Amino acid sequence: MEQTNFQLKKQDAQSHEWDARLHRATRATRKDWIGRGISYLCIGVIILVVASMLWFITSKGIATFTQNHVSLWKFLSGTNWAPDQGNIGALPMIVGSFAVTFAAAIVATPFAVGTAIFMTEISPNKGRKVLQPVIELLVGIPSVVYGFIGLAVVVPFMRHLVGGSGFGIISATFVLFVMVLPTITTMTVDSLRAVPRHYKEASLALGATRWQTVSRVILRSATPGILTAVIFGMARAFGEALAVQMVIGNAAIMPKNLISPASTLTSQLTTGIGDTIDGTLPNNALWSLALILLLMSLFFNALVRFIAKRGQLKNGR
């Protein structure tokens, strides 16, 4: 009895030891922790970068209201932009930015989606060998070159086509359309390729035509990805300054129509920032423009995320 008890105890101790061994992390598990740690660290770095940028722009952007005591409402609804004289109505630039961004996205999306369908469904070979490299090449053209080509080609063309001086929202839309096309197209291609193969196969097997498959199955399930592509395109249009500035006319007046000179938040920001003094109203006002830009893109982001989520639900169930 005693002996068996002892044996049992010994067994118990042994199994405890086994237990401890089995519970101890192996090298692979530790590696897994390290890997996880590294990826957390990386995302941490990005969050830090974003947070410091946000803090930087916000603290500079709100100085207009806290230090110079300009009323927020006046800033957002005023139409007179003359910071040197203390008038900072940002509405013309807000309207201008919205107009060119939306117009460029509206024009570019069908082209980008069409091209992406061609590259993935109609002729993947030509798409991969010819279209994709050329499109990627376009991203590398500096905006200043786009600006000067716009000035040499688009502005005179618009002048002959619709009259006026040729500078205005319509010219800017055209230039931005070309500039955001590569971004939207490549990202759309990625999301079309990410649609599981069997979706397509199932649809074709059911006797659907190619277009039916593309429009009802592939585009539907790629919608969130395409929307993201469009936001990224809009983001580029939003942030673009050098090229837009050359063709939009860069005049801080309310755009009356598509062919009168206007300006965007970024074009005013880029034009003015070098000539202002840190901490004065003209400088702070420009940072407030940057802040609006930031808030606007936050808003768009939230909006598209919301749409994408709803699209996903409908698709999934």
Place this chain on the structure above:
Amino acid sequence: MDAKRKDFIATVVIDLIVAAVVGILVFLLAYILISGLPHVSWSFLTGTTDAFSGAGGIGVQLFNSFYLLVLTMLISIPISLGAGIYLAEYAKDNWRTSLIRSAIEVLSSLPSVVVGLFGFLLFVVKFKIGFSVISGAIALTFFNLPLLTRNIEESLSAVPRNQREAGLSLGLSKWKTEIGIILPVALPGIVTGIVLSAGRVFGEAAALIYTAGQSAPVTNFSDWNPMDPASPLNPFRPAETLAVHIWKVNTEGLASNAAQLSAAASAVLIIAVLLFNLGARVLGNFLYRRVTASK
């Protein structure tokens, strides 16, 4: 209208769209190359710029562009790889993750000049790094991170689920599955993303004006010690890139042939991007073959 007809019409419309896009692309490239190439010569490619008029060669700028690109990629690829793995693999689908994603996307929509000024006030002025390659590379990293992270995450998520399940069911840890199985399969997509962002880095001017600077001190190309002030590899020297040079020639250049100079520099830039793209593609395919042991 029956389905077949619709299919036909849709195909024609798409073909037309593609034709229009190709037309625009071809026009742009032809415009840049035709107006620029006749002015490109060997001495233009290797010569030094006259600081006074902006005339002369672009040798130093060309080197600077590549060096800056390499440095930027060295910083941003590891970070966005880690972040991409986090988002694809570890992040839970909750409000926090969606906040992180929004933050990343917001970062990408900031105008370059804002990022440039941020870099200027923080690195150049506050940390006293000065106008330098490294300041420029960090500023460019800010642009690169969102695009690259997003791309890596997408390429990773696009890998079929069963490959991931296969890895896990073999008893591999999540991390090892990711590095050993998923990453190699996703590599071509990642390479495309890198190429795309490299193009943007190459063409960026506004963010570099305030960080990497607008002067290209003549460097001694026989001196490869990165710590030497005259060495081309010294990350603390100011470095005007090709895109910044084009911008400068166009905005304040006094050379009588400024238009030709900028056209020629743009053509060189396009060709450099082209070579880079091809190189990266070849490398991507090679890596893919090596890592997956497929032909």
Place this chain on the structure above:
Amino acid sequence: MLSLRSGGSTILKKRHGVTEMNKGSKLAMGIAAISLLLVGCGKATSSSSSKGSSSEALSGKVTAVGSTALQPLAAKAGANFTAKNSKVTLTVQGGGSGTGLSQVQAGAVSIGDSDIFAEEKDGIKADKLTDHKVAVVGMAPVVNKDAGIKNLKMAQLKQIFTGKITNWKEVGGKDQKIVIINRAQGSGTRATFENAVLKGTDAVKSQEQDSNGAVQKIVGSTPGAVSYLAFSYFTNKLQAVSIDGVTPTDNNVETNKWKIWSYEHMYTKGTPDKATTAFLKYMDSKTVQDSLVKDMGYISIHDMKVSKDAKGAVTQN
């Protein structure tokens, strides 16, 4: 049972892990190396910048930032200067007059380049800065060749830029709408032009561009366009306009017969170090003033027969 199962899987992991682990650790090492590099960079800079301040004879670091108009001259002179003093590192950057003044005031750079007097900028304590005038630049109105205008009265010019005259035929030109291209608000060129021509009245809101090169291109390609440029940017595509019969030439600027001109300033704060002082002296020397300055289309400070103060009052030398 439970522990056994997890143990089993870890053993399996271990067996499989060998090759993958290496890859994982390589990646981890790569990331660690990058972060080390980043940290290392920070350290390296702090040591290199402290080296700059302890200067004997002629060595050190001079950074000149600001006016883009002065940049080419400063850069060329700087290159010549460092050719003689190889121990001096001289960096010339643009960024705009406002940036130059802000940064020299903040002590971040040794020289702030500016197109305008520090007194003219709000937010700059001019009495804390020392002015070094290094060149004079003349500016003139320029019009597109098609407008058919070669001479204007000062009053007409004022009416054009305040929006009272909107067609070239009202001042003897073609029947063509006037398209006004301004420089950015706060830019030195615009301040000089408006001080001399508008004398306190506000310009009509119009297109704004932030560089001489952009103005040059836009006026050259847009029918009916009018703007103003420094003499050195005249091209055969533009028509420089005489005012009241006085032609825009260097000689007329030197005697103040041509009224639209300004100094190029290099501002320093406190007592500049030896290298900076030597460079400023070099800028004022005959070598620079008699050859470089003239080659570039600037006017030598030595040739001026009048001088202007910050309020715009002109006195004979």
